[in-house]
Amino acid sequence: MKAPSIIATFMLLLLAGCAGTPFLAPRAPPQPAAPSPSPSPAVIPPTTAAAAQPSELAAPPSTAPVAPPQAAAPPIAAAPPAATLPNPSAAKAAGSTVTAAAKPPAPAAQLPKAASPTTDIAKPKTPPLDLTSLEQRLKSTNAIGVLTKLTLKNQVDDLLDKFRAYYQGKLKTTLADLRRSYDLLVQKVLALLQDSDPPLATDIVASREPIWGILSDPKKFATI
Amino acid sequence: MSIRIAGLAITLFAAVSIATSSLAADDASVKKDLFTVITLQGLPCGEVVRYTTKNDNDHVVVCKDGNRYHVYVNAQGRVVVEKQ
Numbered sequence: 001m002k003a004p005s006i007i008a009t010f011m012l013l014l015l016a017g018c019a020g021t022p023f024l025a026p027r028a029p030p031q032p033a034a035p036s037p038s039p040s041p042a043v044i045p046p047t048t049a050a051a052a053q054p055s056e057l058a059a060p061p062s063t064a065p066v067a068p069p070q071a072a073a074p075p076i077a078a079a080p081p082a083a084t085l086p087n088p089s090a091a092k093a094a095g096s097t098v099t100a101a102a103k104p105p106a107p108a109a110q111l112p113k114a115a116s117p118t119t120d121i122a123k124p125k126t127p128p129l130d131l132t133s134l135e136q137r138l139k140s141t142n143a144i145g146v147l148t149k150l151t152l153k154n155q156v157d158d159l160l161d162k163f164r165a166y167y168q169g170k171l172k173t174t175l176a177d178l179r180r181s182y183d184l185l186v187q188k189v190l191a192l193l194q195d196s197d198p199p200l201a202t203d204i205v206a207s208r209e210p211i212w213g214i215l216s217d218p219k220k221f222a223t224i
Numbered sequence: 225m226s227i228r229i230a231g232l233a234i235t236l237f238a239a240v241s242i243a244t245s246s247l248a249a250d251d252a253s254v255k256k257d258l259f260t261v262i263t264l265q266g267l268p269c270g271e272v273v274r275y276t277t278k279n280d281n282d283h284v285v286v287c288k289d290g291n292r293y294h295v296y297v298n299a300q301g302r303v304v305v306e307k308q
Contacts, residue, residue, distance in 0.1 A: 007230070145257025147281065147295065151264045151303040188264065 129210040131224075134203060138189075143196030152192075155185055167218045175216060182212060258285050262293055265305045269293070284308070 139149070159181055165171035166178060186208055193201040214220040255272040262269045262285065269287035276284045281303075282296040292308040 005230070145253060145260060147257050147297075147303055148260040148264065150297060150301070151261050154302050155264070192260065 129207055129214075131207075131211070134200075134207060137200050137203075141193070141197045141200055143200070144192050148192065152185075152189060155188075159185060163215055163221060167221065178215070179212065182215065254283075258283060258295055261295055261303055262287070262305055267291070267293065267305055267307065 259272045271288040273286050285293045294306040
């Protein structure tokens with residue numbers, strides 16, 4: 001009779017511990033040094049409309065974990081010293097004066113070598129725009145709720161209608177205004193994705209200009 | 225016999241607890257979804273305090289700031305947020 005009560009108490013404590021744990025959505029690990037062709041979040045031009053938006057969704061872009069390009073740079077910059085000084089403890093043992101005397105020519109000599117991979121990484125090939133894949137990923141992501149997805153889809157449709165009317169001459173607006181609306185919509189999507197689905201947010205940032213390229217060209221727009 | 229009953233009770237309790245925590249997680253995600261929809265429409269809502277579901281994709285939401293909204297999907301497939 002004692003054993004069940006002990007087990008029951010143990011299970012109760014275990015479950016009580018689980019019940020107190022907040023629900024955490026699975027987070028993707030931060031992308032450390034993946035060279036991203038996308039501009040930094042700070043580069044995203046915050047539109048005035050976005051600033052005026054009362055919505056709390058307009059999260060500050062500074063918190064965006066979307067592909068920090070600075071993260072890509074340090075490993076490259078750090079590479080030459082690592083190559084010149086593979087064993088810091090050995091260097092310490094040898095004495096700081098010796099290393100100070102021996103070191104100065106080495107980085108200068110190795111800089112040109114380090115420069116070539118830097119330029120290779122700095123100019124990544126722009127990935128082809130895959131709208132279908134992006135759409136599919138947006139549909140399947142768990143970072144956005146169903147109603148939110150539907151709302152965003154409505155807003156995308158509204159924007160496409162505006163473009164259509166603009167190109168047909170039915171809407172008196174400018175391409176700059178449409179660009180502002182487009183930026184605002186992209187920012188809304190990014191604000192929703194940046195914390196829960198950073199890879200998708202990164203890809204959307206990367207696709208931002210190519211998509212605008214299609215929208216702003218009447219001929220390309222007619223094909224979609 | 226008593227051990228069997230105790231085991232059964234534990235199993236039932238565990239099942240109920242797991243179901244409850246799962247429902248709570250669902251509830252939180254619906255609240256988050258509703259809050260996002262309301263704010264995407266540019267309407268104020270500090271936080272969704274509670275909601276009642278009338279139908280599929282049809283909710284009445286009460287916000288922390290006292291605002292009440294009817295959030296539903298209309299026949300055209302558009303999400304509508306009406307202040308009540």
